[in-house]
Every structure is written in C-alpha cells, then in structure tokens.
C-alpha cells in the first residue's frame with residue numbers, strides 16, 4: 101500500500117489529502133501537524149476550517165485510509181510520498197522584509213525529513229514557494245542523505261477557498277514539475293498515478309521544476325491583476341457615469357478576455373494573492389528586473405487604493421465624519437463560504453473607519469469575535485504563522501462589537517457596509533432594517549450584491565462600487 105504523509109493540516113493540507121484519500125482507497129494518507137488543537141479538531145465533529153462539502157469527505161475516509169496525527173516524525177519516516185503544505189508567510193524582518201517568502205517552516209520540515217528518513221522518499225512541494233526552492237530543499241535533504249534517494253517535485257495547489265472540494269474533484273489542471281532525470285521522471289509518474297485515479301490524463305500537466313514553481317506565482321498574479329484591472333475601471337466608471345457591471349459583461353464576451361474574475365469589489369483578500377505577488381516582486385528584484393517588479397507591485401497598490409477609496413466614500417458621504425456614529429459591517433471573511441479572514445479587505449476598511457472614530461457592529465456568519473479582534477489588532481503578516489506561534493492580542497478594540505445577525509448589527513446604525521458577498525445578505529428585509537436605522541440611512545455595497553434601485557425606493561442613500569453615483573454622493577466628493 102502506498103503511504104502518503106502530508107506535513108501541514110491547514111486549508112490546503114486538510115482538504116487535498118481528504119480528497120486523495122477518498123479517490124484513492126488503496127492509498128493510506130496521514131496528515132500531520134505541530135498544532136495540537138488543529139489535529140484535535142480534524143479528529144472531532146467540528147473541523148478546524150469551514151469549507152462546503154469537506155465534512156462529508158472527511159467522514160467517509162477518516163479512520164479508514166485518512167488519519168490526522170501530531171506524531172509527525174513517525175508518519176514522515178513511514179511514508180513513500182511526503183507532501184509539504186506548511187505556511188510560507190511574508191518575511192516581517194531582515195533581508196527582504198515585507199516581500200520575500202519566509203521559508204522557516206519549510207526548512208524545518210525539510211530538516212526533520214532528512215533526520216528521520218530511513219527509506220527513499222518523494223518530497224512534494226504543495227506550499228506556494230519562491231522559484232528555485234526545490235534546489236534549496238534538495239541541498240538540505242541530500243547534505244546528509246545516509247544513502248537515501250530523495251526526489252523533489254513541485255505540485256502547487258490551485259484550489260480556491262469556499263469551492264475547495266469542487267476544485268479538487270474537478271481541477272482545471274494538476275501541475276507536476278520534476279527533474280528531467282530518469283529518477284525525476286519516475287517520481288513524476290508515481291505522483292501522476294495518484295491523481296490519475298480521478299483526474300483525466302489531459303488535465304495533468306508535467307513540466308520542469310522551475311516552470312511549476314513559477315506557474316503558481318504567475319497564476320495568482322494574473323488572477324489578482326484582473327481584479328485590480330476591473331477595480332481600477334470601477335473608479336473611472338464612478339467618475340464618468342459608466343456602470344462597471346455593464347463594462348465587465350461587455351468585455352467578458354470577448355472570448356480572448358472571458359467572463360470570469362471580473363467582479364469589481366472593495367478589493368481582493370485572502371492568504372495568497374498579496375503574499376504571492378510580493379514574493380514575485382522580490383524574485384524579480386533579486387533577478388535584476390526592476391521594471392517587471394514595478395509592474396506587478398502596481399496590482400497591490402491598486403488593491404490598497406480600492407480599500408482606501410471605499411473608506412473615503414463612506415466618511416465623505418456621512419458629512420465628512422463618522423466619529424461616534426454606529427456603522428454596521430456585514431461580512432468579515434475575505435469571500436463568501438469561508439470563515440477565513442486572512443488579508444480580508446474588511447480589516448483595512450474597519451481600521452480606516454476606526455481611524456475616523458466610528459463605532460462598528462460587525463456580523464459574519466462564520467467569523468467569531470475573538471478572530472475579528474485578533475485581526476484588528478495583529479501586525480501585518482503575523483496572521484500567516486501557525487496559530488500557536490501568533491502573538492496574543494494584548495488589548496481588544498473597544499469601539500468594535502460583534503453580533504450574530506444582520507438586523508442587530510444595523511439597529512440604530514447610520515450606515516451599513518457590505519464587505520463579504522454572503523448569499524443571506526441578498527435576501528435581507530431592508531425595509532425592516534431601514535425602519536430601525538438613523539436617518540439619513542446609508543448602504544455602502546462593497547460587493548455589488550444588493551438591488552440599489554429597490555433600496556433607494558425604500559429611502560436609503562446607496563453607494564455601489566463602480567456604478568453611477570447617487571446624487572447625494574456626487575455632492576460629497578471623497579477626497580483623501
């Protein structure tokens with residue numbers, strides 16, 4: 101029986117391994133982690149992450165051919181194939197701080213593999229890593245290899261949160277990079293045969309190591325660039341009276357452009373886009389390509405601009421101050437169908453409003469108060485370290501309260517900011533909400549999910565990203 105061990109039981113390690121176990125009943129899969137609470141949760145009825153369909157997959161395999169354990173060394177030693185899916189945060193200090201990937205966790209995993217291995221291993225990079233990481237890992241593993249043969253493969257993950265299980269069941273492609281040696285090609289075939297249990301052959305792409313590593317960074321950069329492009333257009337739409345949804349529809353009909361990933365928003369969030377682009381920028385700089393670095397940096401700058409623009413709109417519309425005013429924040433997760441708040445635009449928007457002394461009442465169906473408070477007090481990039489190594493919040497933000505429904509959040513509020521596109525926000529009783537708010541009552545829709553015309557009929561002043569401006573907003577220009 102082939103034995104797979106995955107180091108890192110997070111958003112990637114957990115769901116990917118659960119799907120491999122489900123689709124390959126003859127393979128034994130053990131997911132290991134240094135975080136005891138995480139592993140305890142994976143072994144309980146309340147999994148550590150919320151992901152539609154995940155519970156069902158885990159329940160079908162756990163205890164049969166899928167196991168979660170903190171006994172990292174034992175399972176690594178026994179495995180034939182080791183996936184490494186640990187954190188690769190942005191460095192916060194030292195060389196490359198604020199840009200380069202921090203490979204501390206990757207390196208410690210590699211050193212541990214080298215220490216405990218007694219048989220040949222295929223080591224798979226599942227984490228997103230800088231180009232040429234495989235070379236560094238190879239050096240660590242082979243430095244004192246005791247005659248053990250290691251083959252390193254790059255097999256980046258392309259799942260998106262909220263749709264992870266569907267993405268894993270039906271991937272657009274699986275990418276496997278390896279050495280162009282007979283040993284490297286054999287390892288590629290071994291991993292390919294695992295995926296081939298459910299992924300059509302023509303969707304499994306094999307490349308050299310560096311192409312696979314770079315393709316992951318490139319894919320995220322292209323995706324994020326689309327969002328920054330449409331968000332940049334949204335600012336121009338507001339200035340000219342064009343409607344960004346109509347523009348997206350019109351350009352998306354061009355088959356060369358395509359309709360996906362053209363939704364204007366308050367900004368992209370999530371643990372990957374910003375981190376991976378910063379990493380790409382750093383790699384470009386290190387390779388003497390400052391123009392290329394500047395090009396990609398702009399994607400992040402526009403994203404930051406979009407969040408600031410949103411905050412300025414809120415404050416400017418409400419007579420240039422939100423001091424002491426209650427603002428309801430609907431949605432805190434970085435997108436719907438996940439409880440993940442890593443780099444969510446809600447953090448910057450809330451901080452911006454708090455900077456103008458607002459009182460915030462936040463509701464998100466999947467995020468608890470402790471998480472929100474941590475996010476609003478944590479330093480940038482600290483969130484991307486294993487949970488037990490993150491600093492505790494010394495204080496909580498007093499002007500923030502968390503409630504468990506949208507109606508309570510909006511009661512007596514002056515304005516509502518919609519920051520995540522949860523389906524339940526589309527069907528709220530806005531008449532009831534309006535009746536219980538201060539007047540004039542504002543809705544700032546950062547996801548373009550409400551029917552602005554209907555809300556205006558009720559009496560709201562509505563701001564929708566990239567849509568023709570309400571006359572009220574035209575008279576209140578948002579100047580920073």
Ligand SMILES: NC(=O)c1ccc[n+]([C@@H]2O[C@H](COP(=O)([O-])OP(=O)(O)OC[C@H]3O[C@@H](n4cnc5c(N)ncnc54)[C@H](O)[C@@H]3O)[C@@H](O)[C@H]2O)c1
Pocket residue numbers: 107108109110111112113132133134135138172185186187188205206208209226227228229257258259260261371372484485486487
């Ligand atoms: N989240 C996504 O949607 C996504 C998608 C594709 C790729 N990625 C990449 O995958 C990697 C992991 O991301 P994630 O979202 O799963 O992170 P995560 O924080 O959810 O999980 C990482 C896990 O690794 C564990 N860990 C760290 N060092 C360890 C060690 N030495 N030994 C054992 N366990 C260790 C941590 O405790 C944590 O549970 C990152 O490189 C990320 O960029 C993430």
Ligand SMILES: O=c1ccn([C@@H]2O[C@H](COP(=O)(O)OP(=O)(O)O[C@H]3O[C@H](CO)[C@@H](O)[C@H](O)[C@H]3O)[C@@H](O)[C@H]2O)c(=O)[nH]1
Pocket residue numbers: 228257258259260261262320323327360361362363364365366367368369370371372373434435
């Ligand atoms: O048209 C769009 C599409 C997305 N977003 C936002 O962009 C962010 C990222 O969304 P999405 O890409 O769907 O989720 P992630 O889970 O971050 O997935 C991305 O990052 C992963 C980690 O690397 C990759 O594996 C995935 O392929 C890639 O889509 C979220 O805040 C979305 O709200 C928009 O604002 N407009």
